[in-house]
Amino acid sequence: MNRIRNSAFDRARMNNMTTEDVDLRFADLDAWPLGSAMEAMWEGQLAAVAAIGHALPAITAAAEAAKTALGDHGRIVYVGAGTSGRVAVQDGAELTPTFAWPGKRVRFIVAGGDSAFVTSIEGAEDDVDDAVRQINAARLKPQDVVIAVAASGTTPFTVAGLQKAGSFGAVTIGLANNPGTALLASAKFPILIETGRELIAGSTRMKAGTAQKIVLNLISSGIMLRLGRVYRGMMVNMLPTNAKLKRRAEAMVAKIASCDPPHAARSLEQAGGDIKTAVLLALGVDRSDAEAVLKDCDGNLRRVFAELAADVDDNRERKQSVANKP
Known part of the structure; x- marks a missing residue:
């Protein structure tokens, strides 16, 4: 079946989903003066950044494990759907120009395929079979590092992809914004960033997305630090292409x-x-x-x-x- 119905994934969606809840403090946000609304949204972004602090030990452990596994041939593989998938693609796309990380050593497994990089294909997030197909096609090895991102922590495509990656012995890192979710339970290195309710309920491109981008920055930059691709604060592996x-x-x-x-x-x-x-x-x-x-x-x-x-x-x-x- 391409879509999951009445499964553990669906049941999990009903619990611990603070990112989907309406925050009553902002129920009338649309009626506020725009300046006040802007200030509230800005404060939400600051709260998202602050929420990362508690997860720094988990983020550090994930980056250390990734560096150890990668060696000379391992790949960094990003898995995601929707907003989270596009945030992941943004991080991975910068590895080559910033650190001269070989293009063949980064891969994206995104619900809906390459077209989802710039177009929303929301239904694709339930396609578990496609996640398994893409993971199988990647021919993962224990040297590979798989970073799966889902604000809900329950996205079927992302959870299935991470679970399949684990069966190949790859280092699996799961990043979610809700506790007690399948993605975190499936990861060797779970990273929980509790950003809580969004000012616009369910719009995880805001607080959750901001936190995800920062955490991915920390993981990938930490890996490159440990691999010697930075010296005295300078990106000494950079290629002078312009x-x-x-x-x-x-x-x-x-x-x-x-x-x-x-x-x-x-x-x-x-x-x-x-x-x-x-x-x-x-x-x-x-x-x-x-x-x-x-x-x-x-x-x-x-x-x-x-x-x-x-x-x-x-x-x-x-x-x-x-x-x-x-």
Whole structure:
């Protein structure tokens, strides 16, 4: 059956669904002066941000597990429907331009398919069979990380997708805005963000959506931090694919290598646009040595500098030892 009827999913929808409840404080929101309504909606956004604080340990645990699993070949897979699916797509789409995360290592499993990225296909959220088909087509492995997002925590497509992903041994992360729901129960790493009633009942594009976007930002950025794709607050894996990004890359090389802009620009050109390699070239490291040490350190620039410093110390000790011989 493509649609679930009278199932556990449907029964769960009747319980713990605060995101669907009318908040009596705002029952007459449409009659308020617009300025007052705007202030109330803004305060709702602030409350959504504050609700994330309690979940930081769970978010951190999920990011750590994801980093450990991904290795050199694992993929980040987002699963969702409706608003939550589109919020997830927004996060995943930014991984390549921000962190040079390979496009083949990110995948979207969204109810309704690619067309749902920009068009609302609400009925698709009940299509459990499609969720299973898409998960099967992804050929998941234990190295893959699946992040499923649903404000309700009961969306049949999303729950079924996460459960199927778990059967392949993938790391499963579930993000929901209602407690005690099937999505959280199905995830190895459940993340509950209790944003409560929406000012406009059921409009989870507001408080719930804001919280989801922030949590996804934290998870994906945390993964990239641990993978060494950030150094001293800079996205050193970024690809300089346009004039603005080229200027940004040159500025990064100049700052990290403490060199002048022309030298940074030459080094970046010699490195074929690779910022980390360019930094080492700007510091006088041979190209082949730069590439070798980056490979040995899994591309982590902080580890590279620690290793180079250790080599300098070793050389200094050897020279001192020779000098001290009678």
